[in-house]
Amino acid sequence: MFKKIQIKFFIALFASIVFVGALAPCFAQAISLGQTDVFFVDADYDAQGREKIIANLQRIGANAYFYVDNDWLAGLNQTKKNQVKQSLQVLDSEFHNNIYPTLTETFGSEWKPGIDKDNRIAVLFLPMKKNTGGYFRENDQYTKLQVPDSNKREMVYLNTDFINSSLEKSFLAHEFTHLITFNQKNRIYGVSEEVWLNEARAEFAATLIGYDNLEYQDSNLEQRVKIFLKEPSDSIPGWQNKIEDYGVLNLFTQYLVEYYGIEILTDSLKSEEVGIKSLEYALKKNHFVEDFSQIFTDWTIAVLINDCSVGEKYCYKNENLKNLRVSPTVNFLPLNGESSLGVSQSTKNWAGSWYKFIGGKGGLKIKFIGNPENLFKVPYVTKSDTGEYAVGFFELDENQKGEVIISKFGKEIRTMIIIPSIQSKKSGFLGEEPSFSFFWEASTALSKEEKEKQEQEALAEKCLVKPVSEMDRKEILSQIAEVEALLAQLRARLKEFDLDNPEIEPDINTDTDAEPEPNPGQDFPEDSDCEPQPACRLEGVICCSKFEHNLSKGMKNNDVKCLQELFEILGPEIYPEGLTTGYFGTLTKAAVIRFQSKYADEILTPWGLTEGTGFAGKTTRAKLNQLCDE
Secondary structure (H helix, E strand, C coil): CEECCCCCCCCCHHHHHHHHHHHCCCCCCCCCCCCEEEEECCCCCECCCCCEEEEEEEEECCCEEEEEEHHHHHCCCHHHHHHHHHHHHHHHHHHHHHHHHHHHHHHCCCCCCCCCCCCCEEEEEECECCCCCEEEEHHHHCCCCCCCCCCCCCEEEEEHHHCCCCHHHHHHHHHHHHHHHHHHHHHHHCCCCCHHHHHHHHHHHHHHHCHHHHCCCCCHHHHHHHHHHHCCCCCCCCCCCCHHHHHHHHHHHHHHHHHHCCHHHHHHHCCCCCHHHHHHHHHHHCCCCCCHHHHHHHHHHHHHHCCCCCCCCCCCCCHHHCCCCCCCEEEEECCCCCEEEEEEEEECECCCCCEEEEECCEEEEEEEECCCCCCEECEEEEEECCCCEEEEECCCCCCCEEEEEEEEECCCEEEEEECCEECCCCCCCCCCCCCEEEEEEEEEECCHHHHHHHHHHHHHHCCCCCCHHHCCHHHHHHHHHHHHHHHHHHHHHHHHHHHHCCCCCCCCCCCCCCCCCCCCCCCCCCCCCCCCCCCCEECCEECCCCCCCCECCCCECHHHHHHHHHHHHHCCCCCCCCCCCCECCHHHHHHHHHHHHHCHHHHCHHHCCCCCCCCECHHHHHHHHHHHHC
16 A cells, blocks of 8 residues: 655646755765664554654665664564564565566666665565555655655555565565556656556556465465455445455456456556556557456456356456355345335445346346436346356446346246446546445246236135145035136126226236235135235224335235225325225236325435336335324
8 A cells, every 4th residue: 555645746746856856965875784763654554653763774685675663673582583584584585586676677667766866775664553564655755845754765664563474575566566656657757646556556566476376375365355255346446445445456457467468557557647547548559449347347247257158258367266256145036926126226436236136937127227427337147047157238228227138037047147337437536436326126027827827826725724635526626616706706896997997908818917806705714814804994094004014016915905995095096996905916006106106206206216116115115104194
C-alpha cells in the first residue's frame, strides 16, 4: 500500500524537481553500519501511533540500506537479534538478485540517484498494525520545504511482524513497485495514478518475480485468494484500503495479465492516462479489440465457472487457480406449482454479483430492472443436469430492463446464475463508490399438461376421508362421484365469470389459472382440512390480521383469504370478482397489481418500479397492514 501526499503545491511539478536538485547536496551523506537515524513514519499504520522513530542501520546492501526500529530491536534477546540479521541478509540477496532487476526491467527505474543523491533505497522495519505488510509514502520524495515530514529518501516501510517470514520478500516487491510508479508516473508524466491501479501493479509484483507460483502455499497469492472468496463482490476501482480490496484486485489482475500480457500494466504505467483509460490505451497499443468492460465481464464469468471448455477466456490458466470459484447467493424456488420471487439488490461500479436460482419446475423467467442512469451488463450461466454450462446475456433496453426465459427448468436445466454489474464510471475513482439499486424477479410457470395433472391430483386428494389404499370399491366410486360433481359445479361457476369478464380466457377447459371456489353446499368430512377458516374481523368490519409473510400466485392459505376479503371491501376498482377462496390465482394477482398501482408511490416507487408485479412483498404488505390498522 502507499500513502498519497496530502498537500497543495504552489509550483508545478517540473519546477519542483528543478528546485529539489538545486537544494540537494552533490554527493550522498556518508553512511556507516550501526548508525542511528530519525525517521518520520505514518501514525495511521504504526502499531503505537507514532509519528517519528529512531532506527538502527543493520545492513548495507548493493541496492538498499536496511534499518530496524531501535525500540523494537532493544526488546529482542541475542538469539532473536541474530535471526533478524540472518533474515536481512537473505532479504538483501533476494532484493539484489531478483526483486530489483525484475521490477526495474519490467516497469522502469525508481528515481535514481533520487532526492538524496544515493543509488540505494532505504528499507525501514518497524512494528505496524495487524494485517499491514508495509507501505510507501510519497511525502519522502519531496523537500522539507514542500513537505515538512519528508525523510528526503527513496524508501519503503515494512512490518517487523514478517521480518522472519517468507512473505517479507513479496511485501518488499510490492512496496518497491510503488516507488517505481512514483518515478515513472508522477515525475515523468506529471500525473498521479489512481490508487487501485497503482495497487494492482504492486500486487502482481510477487507473481511476476515467481514467488506466488513456486511457493504457492502460504504465499501472498494464496492469502489473497482466501480474502477474495470471502468477499468477491468488492468494487475493483473503489479502493478503500481494506483487506477485501486486495483480494478482488489481485485476482482480477492475475486474469488480466494471463490473457493480455504484462505489457498492459507496463504500457498503462508509461502513459499520460490513468486508471481504466490507461489500460484501454495499453490494450489498443497492443492490438487487442477488447475494452475494459469486456474483460471485466469475462472475468466475472471466469471466477464463477472457471472452465476453459465453455469459453477460451472463462477460466484461469494458472494451475494454482484452477479450483477457484466464487459461491453465488442461492435463491430457492418451490419444487411444486408456480412461484414468483422478487428481490431488490444494490451494487457498485465494477463489482461482481452472482445470484443462483435452483428448484422450481417448468419454465423459468428472470426479469431484470436496473437503474436507467447506470449502464448494466447482465450475463447469465445455466447448468444442465449433465453438468454442462452455457453462457448467455440479457438484452437490456434503454431503461435497463430485460428478461430471459429458460424452458425445461428443473428438468434438463438444473440451475441458472445471473451476474449483474454496473459499468458506467471510467475515471475519477477517489475512494468508496456509491451503491445503486436494481431489481430482479424470478418466476416459474407450469406447462398446460403439468397444470392439468396437478389440478386433477389436488382435486382427487382434496377431501378424502382416508387413504386410497385403504378404501374398498364402493368407497372409491363414492369419492369419484363427489370429485366429478365438484368439478361440474366449479366449471359452471367459472363459466359465469368468463361470460361477464372478457379478460379471462373463455375456454373453461384450458383456463388453469382461474381461482377455484369451494362449493358452499359441499359436505366436508369432520376434521377435514377443507373446512373453511374463519374470516378475520375487527369491530364488525372485515379486516386482516398482520400480513407477515409474502404472498404470491399459487399459494393457498388463510392469509390469502384475508387478502381477498380486504380487497372485496376495497371494491370492484381493486377486486371486481370478489372471490374469497383462499387460493392465490390469476384474479387475485390482477387485484394485487391494481392495488399496487393505486398506491404506487408507497409500494412501487421505493423499488424503482413503474408497474405492479402481482407479488405481495414488503412494501405491499406494509400498505395492507396500514389499511387494516385504519
